[in-house]
Amino acid sequence: MMLLSLPAGASSAAIPYRTAPVVSAGSIALSMSVVVLVMVALVALVLIARRRGWLGKLGVNGIEAGRAPLELRASRRLSVHSTAHVLSYQGREFLIVESVRHTATSISPIGDADPDQEGAP
Incomplete structure (x- = not known):
């Protein structure tokens, strides 16, 4: 069996660390x-x-150009549990009274309503 032996002075130095960054x-x-x-x-x-x-x-x-959006005109708190809102839709205004306690909503048109346009949107 043959062993390969190197003298102690012939060993290579450690791997040098990179001094330049990988990406500049x-x-x-x-x-x-x-x-x-x-x-x-x-x-x-x-x-x-x-x-x-x-x-x-x-x-x-x-919002489409030809279609009028639903717009909130005003909002007022009536009590701790109810709020009144005035909404505008297609030139008509509606008063909406909302109550948290009873979870009821009442919608009524404001002003003179046309007989042809009865009801909410």
Whole structure:
């Protein structure tokens, strides 16, 4: 059996540690700036598509232009358990009295109501 023996002085030094970073600071800054530019471009495209109405074709609708939204005109607390709200919908105003204690809601139109438009929306 043959043994290989090396003299003590011939052993190699330990593995040197890396002194340079794996990724340079310049490449990190470049990649972060590219990500920020892409995000700004996407936000700009969404805003342009929203302004031109292209999002409506995709089914992403907000309030339609021809349709009047339900609008809260005023709200007043009557007691600890009840609140009165005045809502406007399609040119008509409604008084809604809400009671927490009895969980009841009363809706009544305000002003002169047309006989053709009786009832709540």
